[in-house]
Amino acid sequence: MTSLPCNTVNVDTPPVVSTEPRNVIRAFIVLGFFALVSLSSFAVDHRFIYYSAYLWFGFTYGMSLQYGRFCMASAIRDLFAVGVPRMAVGIMIAVVLFSLVSALVTVAGKSTFHPSPIGLYSVIGGLIFGIGMVYTGGCASGSLYKTGEGSIAALLVVLSLSFTQVFLVDAGGWLNQLIPAAWTQATLAQDLPAVITPTDGWYDQFLAGYVWNLKAHTVGELLGFTNTVYAAFIGNSLINSIIPAILILAGIYVRWFRKGYLRDNKSQYQGFRTELAGYWSMITASKRTAIAGLVLGVAAGLHMWVMQGLQFRLGISNAGELLSGMGYSGLSIQDTVFDPGYFYITTQEAQGAAWVVQKLGFNVTDNIFFGLDNGVPNPILNPVLWMSIALVGGAAVMALLNNEFKLKMPTLEIATWAIFGGILMGIGARIGLGCNIGAFFATVTNGDPSGWLFGLGMTVGGFIGVKFFNWWIERQMAKEMSAFDL
Amino acid sequence: MAVKFEKTGDGTYVLDVQGYVCPHPQLYTKKGMEKLKQGEILDLIFDNPSSGESIMAMCQAEGNEIIEQKKEAGKTTMRWRIRKS
Numbered sequence: 241m242t243s244l245p246c247n248t249v250n251v252d253t254p255p256v257v258s259t260e261p262r263n264v265i266r267a268f269i270v271l272g273f274f275a276l277v278s279l280s281s282f283a284v285d286h287r288f289i290y291y292s293a294y295l296w297f298g299f300t301y302g303m304s305l306q307y308g309r310f311c312m313a314s315a316i317r318d319l320f321a322v323g324v325p326r327m328a329v330g331i332m333i334a335v336v337l338f339s340l341v342s343a344l345v346t347v348a349g350k351s352t353f354h355p356s357p358i359g360l361y362s363v364i365g366g367l368i369f370g371i372g373m374v375y376t377g378g379c380a381s382g383s384l385y386k387t388g389e390g391s392i393a394a395l396l397v398v399l400s401l402s403f404t405q406v407f408l409v410d411a412g413g414w415l416n417q418l419i420p421a422a423w424t425q426a427t428l429a430q431d432l433p434a435v436i437t438p439t440d441g442w443y444d445q446f447l448a449g450y451v452w453n454l455k456a457h458t459v460g461e462l463l464g465f466t467n468t469v470y471a472a473f474i475g476n477s478l479i480n481s482i483i484p485a486i487l488i489l490a491g492i493y494v495r496w497f498r499k500g501y502l503r504d505n506k507s508q509y510q511g512f513r514t515e516l517a518g519y520w521s522m523i524t525a526s527k528r529t530a531i532a533g534l535v536l537g538v539a540a541g542l543h544m545w546v547m548q549g550l551q552f553r554l555g556i557s558n559a560g561e562l563l564s565g566m567g568y569s570g571l572s573i574q575d576t577v578f579d580p581g582y583f584y585i586t587t588q589e590a591q592g593a594a595w596v597v598q599k600l601g602f603n604v605t606d607n608i609f610f611g612l613d614n615g616v617p618n619p620i621l622n623p624v625l626w627m628s629i630a631l632v633g634g635a636a637v638m639a640l641l642n643n644e645f646k647l648k649m650p651t652l653e654i655a656t657w658a659i660f661g662g663i664l665m666g667i668g669a670r671i672g673l674g675c676n677i678g679a680f681f682a683t684v685t686n687g688d689p690s691g692w693l694f695g696l697g698m699t700v701g702g703f704i705g706v707k708f709f710n711w712w713i714e715r716q717m718a719k720e721m722s723a724f725d726l
Numbered sequence: 727m728a729v730k731f732e733k734t735g736d737g738t739y740v741l742d743v744q745g746y747v748c749p750h751p752q753l754y755t756k757k758g759m760e761k762l763k764q765g766e767i768l769d770l771i772f773d774n775p776s777s778g779e780s781i782m783a784m785c786q787a788e789g790n791e792i793i794e795q796k797k798e799a800g801k802t803t804m805r806w807r808i809r810k811s
Binding site for chain 1: 728731747748750754757761775776781783784787788789801802
């Protein structure tokens, strides 16, 4: 056993231990695998460079997430559960930076972003997702990076949320009875192709009868900015991202950080100056988290720029055109596949699960989600799934370099939480039209106010999840302590 | 492997949360530390790296002192000794 020097508390990680040689080799093997995929696919067809772009950004996200232990579940959960603001601070740093890069990308005419409709569904979806992610121990991106660390529990979460979405978007029958008649009528009025049977599916009617009738705008548009620079930087970045982030951080500082900071600095209290110093101390408390937030924010913005550039270069607006051009199938009836052009999670996982379900003989394309919009391409040919798989790979490389990779089988208890929480995350993600990344991180940073509605729901859901977990843990500890008086 | 919380001596306790993922290790640690009296020691054993960050920050916020950190070479298991402030 290696005994490390006695250590006073340091918010950053434990003392660094050098990478074990076998882990370096393993890390290079993983990196080499993705390099091989990239190069060989390009050799087969140069248009696979579009896929490689998704892959390497995914790899970068994975490395950053693992390095900074970046997890939105942690951001919300650890605030309420143990009073630790570290991750919430990191998220806000990433939000500010991504918003600035997004504004730049927008001004340059390279943005691939489209705002989501603004409605109560975002809060409800976020709430269900928030409860689920506390139970699983990780958000969608967090579960992916922890899969890269070797956590089979995290893999169960990803599988659970993936297959849940497939069931949810295709379910009809008795679930149709839960749909308001107005939604059914509005769905019929959309005149959708009969092959997707829109009125036999609660999710189809949720989308076509309710969501599609809501308005979708960025803050820049809502404020009436006609100048792109003002719309992007003032409307979308400053008003929708930077100011809310500063205010949220101020609230976190007052509620969770100030007491400890003033306790450690009471002899030097100089009023507002001290408070500002404390605010800054909170932001810089965890260097790893701050660095990860910085890398994620910048990379996510650049990702949009690169994808838009490649779309222009290849003369496409959707990856479906690449697939059909190369002679592959699995597209929607509009000849499209899911291709957001930026960091996103859950939809491509659902597509992967749908492909498996389809192989088992079930029809999963008689609905809007797969049949009309996203398609069910072979996972090997799903560009956005390349991003998710590479995210896992990037996290694995970083975990190996930190000697933190370990294949961990979950206990029955943990597996149960993973599956149950994953189901809630899948439900929440589909209702909210995305997860912590697609419905929150990518939206609030691109001027979309619906992201804050999802974030609000996620926060409330996280609070509820923590309340339950506190009760559960208390109960378990009471059992353990019954043998002695404490 | 289920959670284990045992008394190992006068004023010392061990909390073993190996196999648990977030948020179990940090919540169990919080609950465990709440039960201890000032000066008492908790020997924490866990193997979830991301929980370590939260536990460390939690100790700082509550003024508890991490007096020792050990990591087994070649493994992800960590053993921390925490003194209640």
